[in-house]
Amino acid sequence: MLNTAGKSGLMKRKTFELSLERGDLLPLLLMLPVLLVILFVMIIPLLYGFTMSLFDTGFGKKITSEAFIGFSNYAKFFQDPVALKAVFNTLAFSFGAIIGDLVLGTLCAVFLLQIPRFFSSALRPVVTIPLLVSPIVVGLTWRYIYDPRGILYWVLGLFGLGIQNFPGVTSSSTALLSTIIAHWWQVTPFVIIVLTAGLLAIPEELYEAAKIDGAGPVATFFRITIPQLSKVYVIILLISGVDTVKVFDIIYALTGGGPNNSSISLSIYAYSNAFEQSNLSYAMAISFMTMIITFLVFGIPFVRQNLSRSDRA
């Protein structure tokens, strides 16, 4: 029971934040369940998986000391042309997906705020629909759309275009792009929501000052809106950008990784090794490499930014 009546302001703050040394367990008790869940469901399997990647093991095989192969799976990864192709594809997918998400999302979020409130509050729920659809349903829907005898090509046919102009999922040059388009469909709504939140948080005074200075809409956009949104973009990158490196469902449903491995992603390659080629330990190594790559691309800038920011109360 805290009885802080009559103490000075500074003392109040101190007693409110009881520290561990005083034997105060409540904060830890509050945080404990989350930590336990993450420990048992994520960390321990992760360590187990890493161990598996160091041994020549598979389904049903025990981990024996003779089967220790150290980091040879990882060495193999760097010499495996399919693995390297998967890295390239995954990064290309990630890059294309994120750029499209951000550009489309920004345009849409900004425009939605320009039209009368009445319209935008009616349209916004509609815009968020794709976010609520399961990846497998997204994959199926777009598989139907991209079918060479299907709707997309019928529409293109009305404009005199055909499958030669845009081979879609049937050609190695455009297969990855087709999956990226399906991804844009699903993830742009999330970007729109977060950006809307961000846009609403920009103080009006900034815009007024710009108007007084005589800045046009485009200049305002690039000089004020975008910089103010930079924090939000980082958050979007962390939440949905990271997901793009793990991409599986959409590509699997649309192209299976082909044609000619032009759209195989790291997760698909790992899955194929684990279940189709009975190469479980290599699959673990591949997925660990995926994690490392994700960290290199997204984690390092994030950690740097987080640690360098000055302490704000």
Add this chain to the structure above:
Amino acid sequence: MKEANFKTKKMMSRIAIYFFLILFILWTVVPVYIVISNSFRRTIEIKQMPPKLIFTPTFEHYEKIISLDRFGIYFRNSAIISISVTCFTLVLGSMAAYGLKIFRSKIGKRISNFLLLGKMVPSITILIPLFILMNRARLTGTFIAPILTLSCLSLPFVTWLMTGFIADIPTELIESASLEGCTRMRTFRIIILPLLKPAIASVIILVMQASWNELLFSLQLTNLNTYPLTVGVARYVGAVSVDWGKCSAAATITMVPIIIIGFFMQKYLVSGMTAGAVKG
């Protein structure tokens, strides 16, 4: 002259904006419409081009999947799993966020940022070890395994969001409560929770959506009696034959409830993200 120019420019940009938005809405809605309308078409019509906008609907696909394939049970299972995961993550996440605040309120937000690193773990890495662990604990095939796993996938995000939200609450407010003689848990209940409402609504829609739509873990950790809807949809995607009629019906049953919930929660989605994700 200048004014007239300015006015036309403004009108042009207005038109451009509306044009873009209309195209975007179409691009968003058409695929969904395709799936839903296909679920009511006869199989032979689904693959015929040009698509007939007006057609006689049939309920045969729905009848088949509900009676023969036990789709009602999948729906129940999905509901049980998603609702449980949502409640679980809400309770645990907000508790942990509050714990972080009273532990180290100044840097709590930055600590919670590190939780987001958890997103970098690919599902396939933990899938098999997790299955083995859950199986040894006799949890596979029950609801506990998917609930626990899916909660873990969302917990870092929920905790982070809540921490951001709580960080926004002025410390004076909290302190005045303790001045009045509240225990810290009472402060949580009286002051913090009501202020978390927009965040809670945001979490509800985002976590429900994520667990309702998850496939990989749900497939391996459940069995016949606990399969959720996503597994049911996947079942119609064969290597040899895709039954588009049943598939679309299954996909519609999977999509529509979440979309309806989304519509109701719309108002909170943006406000939830504002304080929690954007500020602080």
Add this chain to the structure above:
Amino acid sequence: MKRERKAVLCFLILVTMVTAFGFAQPKANLLVSVWAGPHADLQKRVTQEYKKDNVTIDDVDYGNLKAKQLTSFQALSGSGNYDVVWVNSQWMKEYTDAGYLLPIDDYIKSAGIDMSIYSKGLLDGCVFNGKTYGFPTFAQTLIIAYDGDVFKKEGLKAPTNAEELVSIAKYFKQKGSGIALPAKQGSGAVTLFSQLLFSDDGYYFDKNGKLNLTSKEAVYAASIYDQLVQNAVPGVLAWHHDETAEAVRMKNAPIGIIMSGLANQNSDPNKSLIVNSVKYAPLAGKNGKAAATNSFWVWAVAKNSKNPKAAFDYIAWMASPATEKKQTLADQQVSGIDALSKDPEILAKAPFLPVVMEQLANGKIDPPLANFGKLKSALIVSLSEIATTDAKPADVLAKLQQDMAGVDFSK
């Protein structure tokens, strides 16, 4: 404090309910894993007549079937793992090597089952190291299906060998359509390639067991595949078996190479526009001989099953002549029992049956070697390369041969 207690209580109740829900599962004596599809629906209906035990069929889509079976084999006995599994013939070697399946010779003997009724070629794929691991069933092979009316109108005759097939495809390509075949990056293309290879008496390995992908039969098969893809209807590069069969029965292609297991849909007026005009022909090689890559499914018992005897009784029943006949009459699937294919009742319903049986009789099985999976995966990519680029089939095969040089194919 009271309200807090209530909240905690509610939470605990929720957890208890979920736990109760979680652990309480209705009793299922036998859990069977099969591949989802119309045949699974049939299996469920037929199983309802099995009175001996309580059987539940879990049909999972093909993409996830093997993954689900593999994890089931790791599970503890009686923890909801599969008792009976439907195994693709190509996985048998892997499963038996890893010890996932139960040898059933003793059960067969005590039940007095006559195994000679099963087609020898298929049964051989169920026996490893002298032990029998299951009953063969649901054999499939790629056959040619074409629209008889269109052919009559164009004055064409069914192709009797590979060259004729290619020229028919060219003929239609020039007229704006083409042939339908599964050319998506995947196992469908490999099946096609191997059937062409086996039809010319070729094989993956030469007499000494060494890998020989540059044999003239292999190069011929690959170049036929290449030419067929060049003369195919647009879009085949995205098609696996189902899309190919659909193209044929929806009249998008007048001729196609389809899986026999899908042929029954051609006679379904709800799904097909060629119900009355569809005709079938063998997929023959250079010299007119047609051979299958014998691919089929096996009813097997999981080693970690809690009820092995009951599981065996079920699979013996499912694979018995009476039950197989019932299924074949219903959806024209090809069972592992030779005699049924000569049954007049069945022939009446399945006009493609003689074609399938001929190909199965000449057929060979994929080599039961541990590393064959690696070869197959690489072949999938090579065939995709042949189909999508200008690379010469001979060159691609030579490169593949080189890439596989270090792999051990001795066991």
